[in-house]
Amino acid sequence: MALMKLATTWERFILKDLTKFGRYAKVELTPPSPGELGQVVKGAGGFVKDALTFKWAQATVKEATVNTIVIAEIACWFFIGECIGKGSLVGYQV
Template sequence: MIGRRYVCGYLVPANYVSSLRMTTPRKISMCERLANMAGHIYRHQARQFPRRYAILKDVAKKELAPPMPKEWPAIVSEFKQMINVINTKAYRQYTVREAMVRSAVFMEVIFWFFVGEMIGRRYVCGYLVPANYVSKNTKKLAAEMEVEDKHNF
């Protein structure tokens, strides 16, 4: 057994072991590292997906449902209370914390309104209107106009 050695539990020739020692590890490129990392992340997310999907489904069912009929009186009373606070200027007596919480809720409602508008338009910056679009009203006004000089307009 002079010409053989054990490597990782396997009996291999001695010259094979010496060639293993002489090779230097190859540097992994950035793309290979990113691919390896993406594989690890994918496998982790694939294992976590069923649990997270069940949680998302439960939360969506509870939080995104419209209000129940028994909740409407509470909603109406809170809205009337808010209107009363604005009319009597009682918001001046709020602590900074209360004011920040209420303004954060107000901002959230406004932001979700604009997000809903963007979803409805299917575009972020206004409606997509074709360049050659002319409304019916504008066409009607243009037809009614009299051109003074038909050659230079």
């Protein structure tokens, strides 16, 4: 009886989640196409060129504000992820 209950629970919860995970993994974990990789390299090269030529100094106040907010959001998500990964706000649990 307990084995049957365990099997139905396994089927109801675990297998359903595994199939969903499989669908997402198939899309998200595929390597980028060569066209996408070329765009990443071109964008990184443009970023370095803009930094070296001080193009960022000619940004408008609106563009600078938007860029600052985007950088702050990325930093916040990084630190939130670190806190979740650590399991606490201060220090690692060793």
